[in-house]
Amino acid sequence: MDLTIYDQTTDGISADQRTLINRVLQFAAKKLQLADDTEMSVTLMNNPAIKKLNAKYRHVDRATDVLSFAAEENGDETPIIMDSALAAELPTNLGDLFISVDKVAEQAKFLGHSTARELGFLVVHGFLHLNGYDHVKPEDEKKMFSLQREILDEYGLKR
Template identity: 70%
Template sequence: MELELFDHTDNQVSTAQQTMVSELLQFAAQKLSLSENTEMSVTFVNNPEIKEMNAKYRGVDRATDVLSFAEEETGEESPIVMDPELAAEIPVNLGDLFISIDKVAEQAKFLGHSVDRELGFLAVHGFLHLNGYDHEQAEDEAKMFSLQREILDDYGLTR
């Protein structure tokens, strides 16, 4: 999977943390058997930026921990008809994640686990949303949270 990372936090996210997020999301992509030509981005932001985005796109005027913006909706047919071999070469863009580093620190402290665990949790949580998982219904929540826990535990980011 091609993954682009952007840091809007004036270097509050260490190189080690960026590497961890990248490796974790690659690991999660393998767990979901995503094709190699899948792509997405992760942008690390602070509370003011994510608060502005949350207000603009969700109508909620407060900072949040992670926002997921899916690029391609699943189940919809493409209006372009092309050769299957050519179509297989076109990257699948999952979308974009925005993670508030301020919320990562706040929630890690509140929950009593490491900043890296919280950062990884939010990255995987958003990643699963980009892949069509949701937690609106109890059954969907159980499925998503179980997979989320499995990915984090198997990667080694346990609580």
């Protein structure tokens, strides 16, 4: 998977955090059997920046831990008409994740686990949203959370 990681934090993320994000997402992409040329991005930021995004796009005026913006929401986009051969050559763009490193630290402390576990959890959670998983209905929640736990456990980020 072609992954781009943007660091918009005030203090900068560590090389270990960047590596964790890349590795856990590559692992999750293989688990879902995504094509190698699948694309997505992850932007890390602080609470004030994610609060602005949350207010603008979700109309919730507070910081959140992760925001997922899928590139191809069903029914929301205008179809692009192109030759089928050209379409087959284009990579699939899943979309973009935005994660608050402040929330990662806060939630890891509150839940009593490592920041690596919390960061991995939020990355996988957002990644699954980009792949069409949701947790609005109880049956969808069960499916998504089960897969999320399976990915994290198999990767080695158990609770």
